[in-house]
Amino acid sequence: MKFTCADLPSILENPDDPRWESAEAHAEACPDCRREIRFWRELSVAARDLRRKWETPELWPRIEASLMVERTRPRGVPHEGGSESFLRRWRIAASLLLAAVALVVLWHLWPHAGSSGQGSDELLSESALARVEATQAKCLDSMAQLEKVVAGELNSPDSVLAASYRERLLAIDDAATELREEIEINRFNAELRTALLSVYEAKEQTLKEFAGYVQRSQNAL
Amino acid sequence: MKSIAFNMLGDRSDAEDAVQEAFLKVYRKISEFRGESGVATWIYRILLNTCYDLRRRRARVRAATADPVVPLEDLGEASAAHHSTPLRFALESAILRLDPRHRSIFVLYEVEGFSHSEIGRILQIPEGTSKHGLYQAKRELQRLLGRVRYRRPS
Numbered sequence: 001m002k003f004t005c006a007d008l009p010s011i012l013e014n015p016d017d018p019r020w021e022s023a024e025a026h027a028e029a030c031p032d033c034r035r036e037i038r039f040w041r042e043l044s045v046a047a048r049d050l051r052r053k054w055e056t057p058e059l060w061p062r063i064e065a066s067l068m069v070e071r072t073r074p075r076g077v078p079h080e081g082g083s084e085s086f087l088r089r090w091r092i093a094a095s096l097l098l099a100a101v102a103l104v105v106l107w108h109l110w111p112h113a114g115s116s117g118q119g120s121d122e123l124l125s126e127s128a129l130a131r132v133e134a135t136q137a138k139c140l141d142s143m144a145q146l147e148k149v150v151a152g153e154l155n156s157p158d159s160v161l162a163a164s165y166r167e168r169l170l171a172i173d174d175a176a177t178e179l180r181e182e183i184e185i186n187r188f189n190a191e192l193r194t195a196l197l198s199v200y201e202a203k204e205q206t207l208k209e210f211a212g213y214v215q216r217s218q219n220a221l
Numbered sequence: 222m223k224s225i226a227f228n229m230l231g232d233r234s235d236a237e238d239a240v241q242e243a244f245l246k247v248y249r250k251i252s253e254f255r256g257e258s259g260v261a262t263w264i265y266r267i268l269l270n271t272c273y274d275l276r277r278r279r280a281r282v283r284a285a286t287a288d289p290v291v292p293l294e295d296l297g298e299a300s301a302a303h304h305s306t307p308l309r310f311a312l313e314s315a316i317l318r319l320d321p322r323h324r325s326i327f328v329l330y331e332v333e334g335f336s337h338s339e340i341g342r343i344l345q346i347p348e349g350t351s352k353h354g355l356y357q358a359k360r361e362l363q364r365l366l367g368r369v370r371y372r373r374p375s
Contacts, residue, residue: 050309052228157270
């Protein structure tokens, strides 16, 4: 089969592709493919120079010292056994239920901006604010419980999935912190409160997703 | 390990911190190691995840202290007086702008010489995904380096 420019990407993606010889023959007559292959090779040559070696005589003593400190620390949470994992599933279910109830209550208590026809400057009354804050506190409690339940798996250093969830949760927490700071100077602003609620919902959803993953992997064991 | 961490983080001191933190995590998690992969594979995986976390933490601090990150284009301008930047330096800077997953694949394959099957085991991805990730990384580097004048390797 004749090699064409359109075949080049699949060749570049696979260094073991048997069509490399045909690609090089084609590149001799095709300046675009020649340039492309040359760049690819130059990149590999330059990348090899990025391998670093430097002396750090203080690093190993530092690591040893931190391991010694770790060894003398009291052991944390015990390893989870079968009955504990049943208890854990119960706790996840209870937390999810509590979070769902808190959100429904919050929804009913919320003075909806759309229905009042007023814009983003809408302010909450003192009593509505008290109710919203109480409901938010319940919601936060339930999320904290959920966080505790998934903490072990979430902080697992060897799980790429956990790292990705940690990243997402950090971004959500950053957004919540920013909103809370704004709310501190503008406590009655309904728009800020709505935004914070959305952020909490996003966090709850993310935690639920991860809890679901934890449950599925425990069931699979 | 230091070399991988350096190319993931772009800073020697951060790389050393990442190696230290990775060893601590290995120590804490050793009882959970089930032998499904080699020990070295498992340690590299922990190191890479530590680098992701550390980089994210550093980025947050940098954002909070408004520590400026030199734009890639400035590298070309700064080097214009010397005609061009060696590709190696431009590449070092461009790598740090890659998506973290693509960056790890590029560093492990092109810099450290791991095979795609080894990378697949470290990152827990299929070998084909590693190959495609490397292709994507190189395409992105091609785009980034297109904005910089660099000197070809001799």
